[in-house]
Amino acid sequence: MARRELPEINAGSMADIAFLLLIFFLVTTTMNVDSGISRKLPEPQAADYVPPVIKQKNVFDIVVNRNNQLLIEGTDFIKVRELKELVIAFIDNGGGTGNPMDGQPAAECDWCNGAKDEASSDHPNKAIIQLQSDRGTSYGMYISVQNEIEAAYVALRNTYCLKKYRTSYTQLQKDMKDAQGKAAKAAIKVKIDNAKKHYPQIIAEPEPIK
Template identity: 65%
Template sequence: MARRENSEINAGSMADIAFLLLIFFLVTTTMDVDSGIARKLPEKTDEKPEVIIKEKNVLDIVVNRNNQLLVENEFVEVTDIKRLAMNFIDNGGGLSTAKDGKPAEPCDYCNGAKDPASSDHPTKAIISLQSDRGTTYGMYVSIQNEIEGAYNELRNKLALSKYKRSYKDLLDDYKDNGSESLKEKIDFLKDSYPQIISEPEPIK
């Protein structure tokens, strides 16, 4: 009787298939990238100049561990932040900050209520955002987006009034060609409504 030989499996083709599958998954798999909030931090300095800030020039926003919002000790919704911030920043109820020896002047481009109990000038308006250690990241980002939206809308209104173009269009054009004249316009809008946000230590 003939002796049967043990058949062997050719593993060479299996290795090729495994390699191709590995390449396929490496090419098609997306990698999660951590994203954050763009913020320009102040430069470190040894000097600590004493700065006197009027209470009316600070808009207090507090969010607790339950994601409840207080603006000037009144409960509000996230969707109210943008409107309240714009009214505060654009109030124009006083004088600007004197620079380079020039006298302080009233805001001639502000369209606010000029309430003497609110901010004097956009260059003096400070938004203070204090969160709790239990505040969710999503809530914190939503508030930041509303504040950012307030500044952008105010700059957009001024851009349309002065240059007949939106702030976003000016930014897009500057990214495309980097014109010096466009940079001057953008800098003027940013200086007119400087983004001044204070973030105290989170509540424990």
């Protein structure tokens, strides 16, 4: 019965203490998660390296000048918005035979939905995007172009994955993150790698214009 008479501890100032801490953390918090466009740089080449000969039709030439204007294939001025569709059309063209894959002899691209134009790229694994920028180009523009190229590849891989696995490439990447266990992860990774193999990202960035 003595318990009843125990005085209650005054918790009134608890809120003050908590508020003080709360305000401290509120002020020091930076919520930004670091996210960005990932790129893998090409390995450094030996000085005597001779670049392979590439057919001009397999190169999609993008030039960005110092006024942030886009010139493609040396002829057309376009807006950034139009770039994605053009890149998709170029990569997905499939007008000839590609490089040998999986030890198979060179074959036509049987998953491409392109126009099969003779004058455009032969095969996704031969199609090269060449991005030539000027030293004075603004970084924002450069990122926009990089983003559109990336978007084009993602769109192509999405179509490919939807057809083959009935899930999109983006969904596969999400699944990969959520997957539990090594076996499940490996199974998804096979699919992702397969999509990457069928639409490999080949982006060349020559020396900038001075």
